[in-house]
Amino acid sequence: MTERDAEIRSFLARNGLAGAARTPLAGDASSRRYERLGTPDGSTLILVDTPVPDEDLLPFMAIGEALAGIGLSVPAIHAADTGRGLALQDDFGDETFTRLLAEGADPEALYALATDALVALHRSWPVGESERLGLPVYDAALFVEQTMLFADVYVPAACGSPLSDKDRSEFETLWRAVVEPACAGPASLLLRDYHVDNVLRLPRDGVRAAGLIDFQNAGHGPVAYDLVSLLEDARRDVAPELAEAMVARYLAAFPELDAAAFRRSMAVLGAVRHARILAIFVRLALKGRRGYLVHLGRVWRLLESQLAKPELAPVAGWFARHLPPGTRADFVVPETT
Known part of the structure; x- marks a missing residue:
């Protein structure tokens, strides 16, 4: 023992x-x-x-x-x-939304419940509560720092050598230029890892039917982050029309929000998240935990979809110059011993 x-x-x-x-x-x-x-x-x-x-x-x-x-x-x-x-x-049981979806449950009902839970959170989270709890602030500087994991882990693995100081500095500068506007809107508790693996259906009424777990790494940051985390899932495909319906559902609950700015924030913060996840999956694989590589292609598709949007054009240009064919979705992470 x-x-x-x-x-x-x-x-x-x-x-x-x-x-x-x-x-x-x-x-x-x-x-x-x-x-x-x-x-x-x-x-x-x-x-x-x-x-x-x-x-x-x-x-x-x-x-x-x-x-x-x-x-x-x-x-x-x-x-x-x-x-x-x-x-x-x-014990909240085993009815994660992931399991329910695999068993044929109505995706729209489950995603609507998860979206409504975010609406309830963003309506009710007390002003100053995140500060009282000492939670980290997810501001532009922190999000840019997260993208640097891609520069420092993913790029050397995929390209065979680290970035030069000049190229790394340019990567950081371009991300900062797009992230700062994305963080300018309303903020609330940011659960940070909000997806269908971390929500369970409970026999309760209203939004209390969504059982929330895995929020120990929460912080305070832009309200768009958790919604894009839910709808652009590294582990499963979400139908575009369903994702759009949930964005519209969230925006309908907050008519005072600038909808266009919110969507731009979702795009940029989604790209930040996907770049970071790609780096984490590769880092885990290099340590022998290769199970997450099955999702690499999906995450690249999600990232490239966001990079195609005008608000991410500066970062997309950097990717086009530095990540040629063979270093993206088709990159084969070498086995380690």
């Missing part, structure tokens, strides 16, 4: 779950682990095991409390040992 195993067993015993049946659950790209626990009364809980509680568990608990306070559904925490990065939380 490892030291970590002993800590988990002790934590479970202190909370009356020494003999609980434990079933590992699928994880994500992080170092967090999850297990489903059978409790003595026949219900279930989720064990959260994270080695970095200051980055994961503590923000999750604080942000979750705030989200619950405005009427959204998040897993309640039943017990926690924050010093060791362990917690027991509600």
Whole structure:
């Protein structure tokens, strides 16, 4: 038994779950682990095991409390040992929107619910709450910094050599020119990883039927970011007409918004997100975690669709000059040993 195993067993015993049946659950790209626990009364809980509680568990608990306070559904925490990065939380079940879609559920109904949850969040998130929670501000500087992961990880892997200082500086300058206007509109809590894997359907009314998870990395930033995260999903195709209907649904809820500016913000922030995800997938592959490469072609299609828009013309020009055929969707990441 490892030291970590002993800590988990002790934590479970202190909370009356020494003999609980434990079933590992699928994880994500992080170092967090999850297990489903059978409790003595026949219900279930989720064990959260994270080695970095200051980055994961503590923000999750604080942000979750705030989200619950405005009427959204998040897993309640039943017990926690924050010093060791362990917690027991509600089990929202297995009905992720991803699973429901695979089983033939109506996509429009699910995406409408997810969009309405964002509307509720952006209407109700208290002014100053993100600052009170100490959340990072997702401003232009931070988004530009995220694009640099593409310059520093993806480009060397795909092109065989790092960028020159001049080319890297130009990449950064061009992104800054398009990102700054995209961040000029309204801001709210930014969940940051909002997609159908991270929303579950619950037997509750209204927007509370959307169970939200995986928001420990949330910050404060442009309201367009989470909607483009939902509708331009790295892991699954979303029909263009469905995506357009959801953008229209969101905008109808906020008639005071400048719709054209919002759409430009979605385009730029979507491109930022896709560039960063491409770099993350390649970085994981170079470390031996190659499962995400199946999505590389889709993410490139999403990125190139945004690069074709006028607001991203300066960045698109850089891509055209520096990423020739063989370095984009058809790039084969080499095996590592």
